[in-house]
Amino acid sequence: MATYSRLPGSVALITLHNPPVNALSAAVRQGIVDAVQRALKDPKVTSVVICGQNGKFCGGADIREFAGPMLGPPLVPMIHAIEAVDKPVAAAIEGVALGGGLELALACHYRIAHSKAVLGLPEVTLGLLPGAGGSQRLPRLIGLTAALDLITTGRHVSAAEALKLGVLDQVTDSNAVDLAVEFVRSVAGQPLDSRRLSTLPCPCPPDVDSLLDKVMSKVRQRSRGALAPVACVRALRAAASLPYAQGMEKERELMATLFNSGQARALQYAFFSQRVVGKWSLPSGARWDNSTARIISKAAVIGLGTMGRGIVVALALTGISVVAVETQEKQLAEASRVVPAMLQREAGRRRLATPPGVISFSSNLQDVSEVELVIEAVFEDMSLKLQVFKHLSSVCRPGTLLCSNTSGLDIDQLAAVTQSPGLVVGMHFFAPAHVMKLLEVVYGPRSSPEAVATAMQLGKRMGKVGVAVGNCPGFVGNRMLKPYLEQANFLLEEGATPRQVDEALEEFGFPMGVFRMSDLSGLDVGWRIRKEAGLTGPGVESTRTRQGRRYSPLPDQMCEAGRLGQKTGKGWYQYDGPGGRVARSDPWVHIFLETYRAEHGLVARSITLEEILERCLYALINEGFNILQDAVAAGPEDIDAIYVFGYGWPRHRGGPMFHADQVGLGRILQRLNQHSHPDVPHLKPSTLLRRLVAAGSPPVQKWREFINKERVHSQL
Numbered sequence: 001m002a003t004y005s006r007l008p009g010s011v012a013l014i015t016l017h018n019p020p021v022n023a024l025s026a027a028v029r030q031g032i033v034d035a036v037q038r039a040l041k042d043p044k045v046t047s048v049v050i051c052g053q054n055g056k057f058c059g060g061a062d063i064r065e066f067a068g069p070m071l072g073p074p075l076v077p078m079i080h081a082i083e084a085v086d087k088p089v090a091a092a093i094e095g096v097a098l099g100g101g102l103e104l105a106l107a108c109h110y111r112i113a114h115s116k117a118v119l120g121l122p123e124v125t126l127g128l129l130p131g132a133g134g135s136q137r138l139p140r141l142i143g144l145t146a147a148l149d150l151i152t153t154g155r156h157v158s159a160a161e162a163l164k165l166g167v168l169d170q171v172t173d174s175n176a177v178d179l180a181v182e183f184v185r186s187v188a189g190q191p192l193d194s195r196r197l198s199t200l201p202c203p204c205p206p207d208v209d210s211l212l213d214k215v216m217s218k219v220r221q222r223s224r225g226a227l228a229p230v231a232c233v234r235a236l237r238a239a240a241s242l243p244y245a246q247g248m249e250k251e252r253e254l255m256a257t258l259f260n261s262g263q264a265r266a267l268q269y270a271f272f273s274q275r276v277v278g279k280w281s282l283p284s285g286a287r288w289d290n291s292t293a294r295i296i297s298k299a300a301v302i303g304l305g306t307m308g309r310g311i312v313v314a315l316a317l318t319g320i321s322v323v324a325v326e327t328q329e330k331q332l333a334e335a336s337r338v339v340p341a342m343l344q345r346e347a348g349r350r351r352l353a354t355p356p357g358v359i360s361f362s363s364n365l366q367d368v369s370e371v372e373l374v375i376e377a378v379f380e381d382m383s384l385k386l387q388v389f390k391h392l393s394s395v396c397r398p399g400t401l402l403c404s405n406t407s408g409l410d411i412d413q414l415a416a417v418t419q420s421p422g423l424v425v426g427m428h429f430f431a432p433a434h435v436m437k438l439l440e441v442v443y444g445p446r447s448s449p450e451a452v453a454t455a456m457q458l459g460k461r462m463g464k465v466g467v468a469v470g471n472c473p474g475f476v477g478n479r480m481l482k483p484y485l486e487q488a489n490f491l492l493e494e495g496a497t498p499r500q501v502d503e504a505l506e507e508f509g510f511p512m513g514v515f516r517m518s519d520l521s522g523l524d525v526g527w528r529i530r531k532e533a534g535l536t537g538p539g540v541e542s543t544r545t546r547q548g549r550r551y552s553p554l555p556d557q558m559c560e561a562g563r564l565g566q567k568t569g570k571g572w573y574q575y576d577g578p579g580g581r582v583a584r585s586d587p588w589v590h591i592f593l594e595t596y597r598a599e600h601g602l603v604a605r606s607i608t609l610e611e612i613l614e615r616c617l618y619a620l621i622n623e624g625f626n627i628l629q630d631a632v633a634a635g636p637e638d639i640d641a642i643y644v645f646g647y648g649w650p651r652h653r654g655g656p657m658f659h660a661d662q663v664g665l666g667r668i669l670q671r672l673n674q675h676s677h678p679d680v681p682h683l684k685p686s687t688l689l690r691r692l693v694a695a696g697s698p699p700v701q702k703w704r705e706f707i708n709k710e711r712v713h714s715q716l
């Protein structure tokens, strides 16, 4: 709702009440409409201030209402009515003015904000555009170029930047509501025509068409099939070229298309998934709201390879003092040179004046004795990690949390060699660790709620999306990746080319197909793991069935030929040289594949884009169902957040489990059955998938409840 009060000196104060962010729910909109009417009718009122309760102006439209029928007064006429008021209206912005919240502020005649406020039109991130006049008013206020940037990226801006751009009239370090009240009193009675943004022309650069074309091609390239950024540019083209009323008509038309698109539903689901994963729970009953996190101020990182360096930077950026340990002198010298530069660069990118944390470098493991938390990031080798954990357990003071950045090794085994297994968790970062948003927090059967809560809290401080996952080989992300990679290799055996497979996946929306990705991360990573698993290496017979399952030796043979990817200048593609980035098809690979097929009596067939997507994605999704069934992930949102934030799954497709829901569980089951083969267990439909289909394919939002019920009745 919204409350109305009359302050001394003829100012009406309208306050939005809808915790936690004063979203514009039906009740709030109704409250605003009523309060504005009251202010208009009251002859003693000469000016109006709109603010939000509890230091938050407004977080925009109530996203939860999007799923149901539209109730209450619509936003657009409400906003028009505010602009039309013949008494000065000011928005007093504290906390946030986002989406519909900023659109409400743009309808006001003046905008006054607290210096800590954050403003933006993030609708594009929800698959929408600023559909309450924002796409037409903002460019009229700050010019087309700046509006294109804010609206197509959805980025939040600080009050200082908003003031510079001209969004705000004044910024204060003290009370924004008091200042706004004082301000509107001082302008009461002054003409308002020039303050009504809808009446102003849109300031455009002379080469407006070329600017719009350039931005359009940039968003198309960046957004890989996402509809909203393209619609945003179209709405801004209308603002630049049409009178306001016609521009609004275009905005309405574009919004209607977006609103009903599957992409908007997917992006809104992704918004809530990100929040759901923060409310973690463990099978033991420990949860985010009944477990206490420790506040870490001093940490250590062991191992300064690529991952370790990124983790040091991520920690230091949060203001934590870091002891960075590397026992190999050459690597230590290089890290001591490179890490401070990385830190400086990242601090600059985040607009921090100085990096807040202090880093000390050491070659001596003894130097970690005083820290509160250690993250081990040594080479992915179990015996080495066990040695490090044993050593840490004796060096660190009692109560120190010991974390491993392993990408899939057994956390419980590491915990077992320490004196306090409850204080051991996995903190699986993604490269580059100071940039990538995902953090898998891996709990073993003995990990304490405090250890999980601390790792999750630390992730949040580092700006990560932390997802608590159970302990199993590969955890969630890499466990699901395995069948996906496997299918991609099988497709090559059967007649596809690396480019064909990659193009299908890139067209789906991945930033990189599986083979380009593999070239980037290095083919030797998987090779080493397969050797450790006894799947390849000296003495292993070169057959296409290993350990009782279909196996493709193709990637092993690539490694044996020295083709390790970008770092060697050759992998599934060829590059300009070692470290080259531009992937070109390589005739060598085509001959290699033909020879391989001939040797194994395989006849290449033509493979459709549909088959590529089905086999790669449905194999991955099927493993997602197994993971839910095994309670390694608490719900589909956890898996989807992992894939969106760590594995390049297109956000406008919600995540693999959301995608399964959109495609239809019955269809996924039917296609898995079709592609299934006795020696490819990954394609054998999971029991959970079968049970969901048998239960009538409930929507993804109901799966968590379904799984819990099935578990109670021992059906899973």
Ligand SMILES: CC/C=C/CC(=O)SCCNC(=O)CCNC(=O)[C@H](O)C(C)(C)COP(=O)(O)OP(=O)(O)OC[C@H]1O[C@@H](n2cnc3c(N)ncnc32)[C@H](O)[C@@H]1OP(=O)(O)O
Pocket: 020, 021, 023, 059, 060, 061, 062, 063, 064, 075, 096, 098, 099, 100, 101, 122, 123, 126, 128, 129, 130, 131, 132, 272, 275, 276
């Ligand atoms: C014609 C229709 C036009 C529509 C245009 C729009 O306005 S679309 C909506 C545009 N607004 C946004 O995109 C803002 C979304 N919210 C945020 O970015 C952040 O929540 C925040 C406002 C910056 C606050 O961040 P913070 O980290 O402090 O808190 P949380 O993100 O955890 O959020 C707290 C709870 O509030 C819920 N919530 C936030 N915004 C909205 C919203 N607009 N509608 C409904 N609910 C919202 C959020 O889900 C959290 O609740 P949980 O129960 O914990 O999930």
